[in-house]
Amino acid sequence: MSKITPMMQQYHDIKNQYPDAFLFFRLGDFYELFFDDAELAARELEITLTRRGKGDDAAPMCGVPYHSAENYIARLIDKGYKIAICEQVEDPQTAKGVVKREVIRVVTPGTIMEERAVTADANHYIAALSGMDHDRLAYVRTDLTTGETDGGIIGSEVTDIEKALLADGLREVIFPREELPSDWEKWLKTAAFTISYEENEDMPDAYLHLYDGSDPSVRAAFGRMLHYLARTQKRSLAHLQPLATIEPREFLQMDVHTRRNLELTASLRERKKKGSLYHLLDDTKTAMGSRMLHRFLERPLANKREVERRQTLVHQLVDDMLTRAQLQDQLKNVYDLERLAGRVAYGNVNARELVQLRTSLQQVPEIVDTLPALGDEGVRLTEDVDVCEALRERLEAALVDDPPIAIREGGMIRRGFHEELDEYREASENGKTWLSNLEHQEREATGIKNLKVGYNRVFGYYIEISKAQLPHAPDHFERKQTLTNAERFITPDLKEMENRILEAEEKMEQLEFDLFKSVREETNAYIPRLQQLAQMIAYVDCLQSFAQVSEERRFTRPRFSEQRTMSLVNSRHPVVETTLERGAYVANDVHMDDKREQLLITGPNMAGKSTYMRQIAIISVMAQIGCFVPADEATLPLFDKIFTRIGAADDLVSGQSTFMVEMLETEHALKEATANSLLLLDEIGRGTSTYDGMALARSIVEYIHGHIGAKTLFSTHYHELTVLEEELETLWNVHVRAEEEAGEVIFLHKVEEGRADKSYGIHVAQLAHLPDTVIERARALLDEYENVPQENGIAHDEQLPLFTYEEEKKTTRSVKKETPEDAEVAKQIRDMDILNITPLEAMQAIGNWQKQLRSKT
Numbered sequence: 001m002s003k004i005t006p007m008m009q010q011y012h013d014i015k016n017q018y019p020d021a022f023l024f025f026r027l028g029d030f031y032e033l034f035f036d037d038a039e040l041a042a043r044e045l046e047i048t049l050t051r052r053g054k055g056d057d058a059a060p061m062c063g064v065p066y067h068s069a070e071n072y073i074a075r076l077i078d079k080g081y082k083i084a085i086c087e088q089v090e091d092p093q094t095a096k097g098v099v100k101r102e103v104i105r106v107v108t109p110g111t112i113m114e115e116r117a118v119t120a121d122a123n124h125y126i127a128a129l130s131g132m133d134h135d136r137l138a139y140v141r142t143d144l145t146t147g148e149t150d151g152g153i154i155g156s157e158v159t160d161i162e163k164a165l166l167a168d169g170l171r172e173v174i175f176p177r178e179e180l181p182s183d184w185e186k187w188l189k190t191a192a193f194t195i196s197y198e199e200n201e202d203m204p205d206a207y208l209h210l211y212d213g214s215d216p217s218v219r220a221a222f223g224r225m226l227h228y229l230a231r232t233q234k235r236s237l238a239h240l241q242p243l244a245t246i247e248p249r250e251f252l253q254m255d256v257h258t259r260r261n262l263e264l265t266a267s268l269r270e271r272k273k274k275g276s277l278y279h280l281l282d283d284t285k286t287a288m289g290s291r292m293l294h295r296f297l298e299r300p301l302a303n304k305r306e307v308e309r310r311q312t313l314v315h316q317l318v319d320d321m322l323t324r325a326q327l328q329d330q331l332k333n334v335y336d337l338e339r340l341a342g343r344v345a346y347g348n349v350n351a352r353e354l355v356q357l358r359t360s361l362q363q364v365p366e367i368v369d370t371l372p373a374l375g376d377e378g379v380r381l382t383e384d385v386d387v388c389e390a391l392r393e394r395l396e397a398a399l400v401d402d403p404p405i406a407i408r409e410g411g412m413i414r415r416g417f418h419e420e421l422d423e424y425r426e427a428s429e430n431g432k433t434w435l436s437n438l439e440h441q442e443r444e445a446t447g448i449k450n451l452k453v454g455y456n457r458v459f460g461y462y463i464e465i466s467k468a469q470l471p472h473a474p475d476h477f478e479r480k481q482t483l484t485n486a487e488r489f490i491t492p493d494l495k496e497m498e499n500r501i502l503e504a505e506e507k508m509e510q511l512e513f514d515l516f517k518s519v520r521e522e523t524n525a526y527i528p529r530l531q532q533l534a535q536m537i538a539y540v541d542c543l544q545s546f547a548q549v550s551e552e553r554r555f556t557r558p559r560f561s562e563q564r565t566m567s568l569v570n571s572r573h574p575v576v577e578t579t580l581e582r583g584a585y586v587a588n589d590v591h592m593d594d595k596r597e598q599l600l601i602t603g604p605n606m607a608g609k610s611t612y613m614r615q616i617a618i619i620s621v622m623a624q625i626g627c628f629v630p631a632d633e634a635t636l637p638l639f640d641k642i643f644t645r646i647g648a649a650d651d652l653v654s655g656q657s658t659f660m661v662e663m664l665e666t667e668h669a670l671k672e673a674t675a676n677s678l679l680l681l682d683e684i685g686r687g688t689s690t691y692d693g694m695a696l697a698r699s700i701v702e703y704i705h706g707h708i709g710a711k712t713l714f715s716t717h718y719h720e721l722t723v724l725e726e727e728l729e730t731l732w733n734v735h736v737r738a739e740e741e742a743g744e745v746i747f748l749h750k751v752e753e754g755r756a757d758k759s760y761g762i763h764v765a766q767l768a769h770l771p772d773t774v775i776e777r778a779r780a781l782l783d784e785y786e787n788v789p790q791e792n793g794i795a796h797d798e799q800l801p802l803f804t805y806e807e808e809k810k811t812t813r814s815v816k817k818e819t820p821e822d823a824e825v826a827k828q829i830r831d832m833d834i835l836n837i838t839p840l841e842a843m844q845a846i847g848n849w850q851k852q853l854r855s856k857t
């Protein structure tokens with residue numbers, strides 16, 4: 001380190017302060033990265049790695065041009081990295097020694113503001129936690145682009161955190177640097193967000209007004225957030241909004257699996273908006289409206305008054321098509337006020353964006369005038385909003401209609417706004433007129449027809465004469481530059497005018513920039529009012545979208561039942577319906593009340609059991625966000641929680657056995673559900689042996705019946721369970737009907753009372769084109785099983801022997817005698833600890849058993 005240059009010393013000093021970020025070190029027109037940063041960035045960004053210096057001291061280096069840095073930064077952020085941006089903070093021309101450099105901002109996944117890195121219709125959250133050592137944990141969540149902040153108290157288990165925080169768009173979480181509970185460590189390893197640390201959790205004085213609650217943990221989490229933001233952003237956070245305390249009881253609670261399973265905001269397989277309920281309901285006209293809809297879906301309400309408030313407006317908007325159309329037109333001209341306000345606070349808004357703000361404000365009075373047509377609720381929305389008229393007028397007076405993006409090159413400020421500016425402008429324009437007259441005059445005076453007046457950066461204004469005409473050049477022309485075919489001259493008058501023009505232009509640009517900054521400052525003072533306006537507009541946009549979609553798709557206004565009755569006539573799954581031809585979806589009724597709390601659903605594979613269950617949950621969610629629902633008539637309980645145990649698509653990733661996950665989720669549901677909850681359990685117990693599975697399924701149903709009383713839909717292939725209807729008072733059998741015609745199964749998708757008479761597994765296998773030999777053999781076996789005489793006296797259908805242990809033993813013996821190889825394989829299967837093996841190990845084990853069994857023939 002002895003020969004280290006002062007600049008590299010400066011680099012190391014700064015880098016040491018930002019060990020967990022790429023240091024973008026400004027050197028002239030480039031940001032350079034060195035050492036490990038350089039090697040990693042070169043790999044991640046696929047840019048060339050070079051070296052600075054020679055021999056052993058040579059430092060690996062790579063760089064990106066500063067004018068395209070935003071792009072590279074966005075790519076690194078996307079991969080979860082942080083970037084400390086280190087600028088030259090003094091003029092290199094006048095600096096003594098090494099130019100002074102400072103980190104002006106640390107860009108992190110949760111704090112990036114740049115337009116290209118944020119999605120218009122999604123929030124991007126950064127969260128902070130506090131109170132890890134207690135059994136209650138506080139969180140605060142902020143979207144820095146819009147300034148929205150919420151928070152509250154949750155339990156300290158991973159599932160609690162997931163429920164509160166793991167919305168789509170969580171990009172970064174700030175922790176204190178202390179021991180974390182061990183199950184957290186495991187969870188964090190698979191986390192899709194960036195982890196950051198901040199120790200200080202004292203609420204900074206400047207922000208005290210943002211939290212008016214009294215909870216010390218929430219205050220601490222908010223303090224942690226603010227310190228982290230201050231440390232990384234190093235600028236005003238004036239656009240942060242007061243913290244909205246989230247009271248879980250006010251909302252319909254769903255865990256992460258449930259939200260994913262129901263495909264509320266993203267499709268299950270591809271995790272895309274398309275195919276989700278969000279996509280279906282989103283006919284919003286503004287990005288703010290679209291983001292609010294997303295938040296509605298993440299947190300449906302459990303507060304009836306609030307739901308009905310939304311419903312009332314949606315109802316009005318459905319009925320009053322004219323007002324709806326008017327609002328839609330008005331909303332189309334409203335830009336993203338929330339993010340514009342954020343950029344104003346951040347000091348990186350440009351004149352074009354302020355014009356967008358102005359255009360939006362010009363729409364507001366019309367929207368405010370339209371809303372009262374929607375009755376009392378419409379009027380209520382217009383109360384307390386400030387239409388920011390003075391700001392609108394100021395922006396109208398100050399800014400031209402189509403300003404450039406650059407803010408230092410003039411062309412932004414309207415004539416008549418500022419006297420001095422107008423004078424400079426006039427001077428510059430007069431000068432230009434003088435110049436264009438000059439060309440004409442000199443042509444006349446000299447008789448040179450192709451004489452030209454031109455401008456270049458090096459020589460300024462000049463008069464150009466072609467070589468052939470040179471002899472006619474008058475004496476007072478001073479020669480300045482010689483080209484191949486022409487000669488360029490200046491005159492004293494020309495130079496004087498040039499000075500006047502350039503001086504005026506330089507002053508003009510500086511003055512325009514100053515004026516722009518002062519207008520931006522003035523806008524700053526309106527931020528809270530703009531945010532409030534943005535909320536109102538987003539709300540109206542969201543509800544008009546509900547109304548539009550409800551009308552187009554023939555949704556109906558649901559009523560809420562105090563008696564916890566659910567009665568749906570001709571209900572549909574709104575998303576599946578759109579994937580089928582018009583009219584192909586089979587609508588179904590649902591009836592549940594306090595005498596009919598659990599429905600046991602049987603029916604063949606592919607009949608539509610899962611769809612029916614999801615449909616009920618989705619309709620409940622739609623009702624609780626204030627939207628109409630896909631049914632002819634709908635009465636619903638106001639649920640407090642929804643639990644689902646459907647499918648296993650995500651389970652493989654977590655490394656846990658599918659059955660274990662199923663049991664963990666069931667445990668969670670049984671512990672948390674109340675009589676006001678909705679439970680969807682799809683084929684519980686199918687992941688273990690028939691005997692085990694059926695026993696578990698039965699005891700779970702009994703438990704829900706006896707201890708919880710939640711509205712429950714339970715689908716099963718264990719037809720034996722249908723006898724429960726006789727034992728459990730509030731449990732009823734329903735089935736999805738299918739018919740057999742000429743050996744083919746026809747799915748009717750119709751849900752009817754009573755149990756299914758038959759399973760159609762082999763038909764479905766046939767539909768899936770399994771080899772004919774397999775199908776025929778299966779049919780023969782089925783016949784054989786079905787014809788085994790019944791001994792144990794249980795009332796059951798034709799399919800039962802397949803699932804009865806005693807029968808299985810019997811039939812197995814009748815088919816083939818057990819060999820020593822069979823016994824050995826059976827022992828290995830019995831001894832296997834399936835909770836502690838990977839899917840790959842399971843595959844290998846099956847492969848071995850196959851080998852053993854095949855070797856005996």
Ligand SMILES: Nc1ncnc2c1ncn2[C@@H]1O[C@H](COP(=O)(O)OP(=O)(O)OP(=O)(O)O)[C@@H](O)[C@H]1O
Nearest residue numbers: 584585586587604605606607608609610611612749
């Ligand atoms: N009501 C309906 N009307 C029309 N088509 C439907 C209806 N319900 C389901 N379907 C169609 O049937 C397919 C299978 O439905 P679903 O997955 O719900 O069956 P399932 O009974 O749960 O099957 P499995 O027991 O194999 O899981 C769906 O993808 C859908 O295309």
